[in-house]
Amino acid sequence: MSGAWSGKTVTVPGGSGFLGSEVVKRLEAAGASVFVPRSRDYDLTTEDRVRAMYEDSSPDVVVHLAARVGGIGANQRSPGTFFYDNLQMGALLIEHARRRGLEKFVCVGTVCSYPKFAAVPFREDDLWSGYPEETNAPYGIAKKALLVQLQAYRQEFGMRGIYLIPVNLYGPRDNFDLESSHVIPALIRKCVEAAERGDDVIEVWGSGEPTREFLYVEDAADGIVAAAERYEDGEPVNLGTGREISIRDLAGLIAERTGFRGTFSWNAERPDGQPRRALDVSRARDGFGWTAKVPFEEGLEATIS
Template identity: 60%
Template sequence: MSDYFHNKRIVVTGGAGFLGAYILKGLQDRGCGHILVPRIEDYDLVRPADIERMYDDMQPDVVIHLAAVVGGIGANREHPGEFFYKNLMMGVQLIEQARLRGIEKFVAIGTICAYPKFTPVPFKEQDLWIGYPEETNAPYGLAKKMLLVQSQAYRQEYGFNSIFLLPVNLYGPGDNFSPASSHVIPALIKKCVDARDSGADHIECWGTGKASREFIYAADAAEGILLATERYNGPEPVNIGAGFEIAIKDLAEKIV
């Protein structure tokens, strides 16, 4: 295993979250002795002053930016403005201050929600700009997508090494099972458990079930992110996924 991470100070925003737990474990397994996780109680990363203070306190060599204000369909419908503003301000200022401080590398984690609504499947990076995202997720998806634009612009003008990765939908132990903000797999699991506990003989799923999604196990996504952190230094976005999709109806039947 490479010693790339051994002597580096790595800041992981969102390190206390679902994917963050797998990233932290991966860094520990690689012998990284300086893993730094800014907590919202100490640093509100939507505020530029807190971002500057975080960088001054932690002095990172590499930043892996996982933090996001995100939720399921219901949360996206109720808070489109909040999701757009907070995700955009957080990412843009983190990259700008990293650039000003000469940080060695910035790893911006995007979202599959950045892809256009009618993108052919499986998703390919060259299709990222062929249309507008699905309307419900667009404010969040476009806010994250701007980090790709910023990364490419900063590389071109300043020579700043910022890469942009797009993990597909995640699942695995430690996921969010809240009915208000969970994604499709934990939401379906929660509905099945609740139905069993209440004695119901069916669950209700939104839509026709024909829509398809691509999923990846969270530990595998973390491995892909860490490999890219170590080895990838290019301007183009990179998907991190399984390479195939499953219809929601078929997914629900598997879970049931």
């Protein structure tokens, strides 16, 4: 990593979270002074607290990682909350960054913004080719609106904003709460607890047929910092590995590594979510020289341990 961060102040909303803590660690190691606004002190859906955050931190750069997130169940229960909070938070942060004339704004979006039936692998140019998968469309559309805002502000005001789209993340310190977690931590917890109890069967939502791509959290943090340092274009950029795996095969890998010897009961009455999900990652490689490094099985072992 170059000396580009030495003497810079970087504000990282969401910097105490699963991904954010890894990004903060890298920025600090590179010489940046990092300010992480805590949600108890700064409700970033309200304009006065966003203004206060900027006044208290006086950043050169913002890396916006804060989001209201959850699995399919959480998105189905609270679609309005997911839409409003993510849109409001991002829009206010970008607008006040513009007013203050920040050097750069880095916005981390979501793979949920892609159309439900986008051609695989997903290319950034396909973001607008259809409607997102229904169960998380409010979240995905709210996040995608921030790309529009950044591009509009670049055109009108010359604002330097970039937009990154990481695929599903996993790794140590993920959210293992079954009510709100994503598929890897949910399956790990279910398998570990079933193995401890000696259960023979685990119920899993959906058919097991959908595919997903997963990015180790440390790789994602490396990609975000590399883009913040070296990427200047207004076009969005995927962050991923390009490797696709079915949920059924994923469950088998996790069962092997957690000692669960039973079977999975696939509840096809529950939603599958998007049918397939895998990214074209050439723009990140060509645009700022980043590729993921951690093999999936190795990352899975680290997450389980």
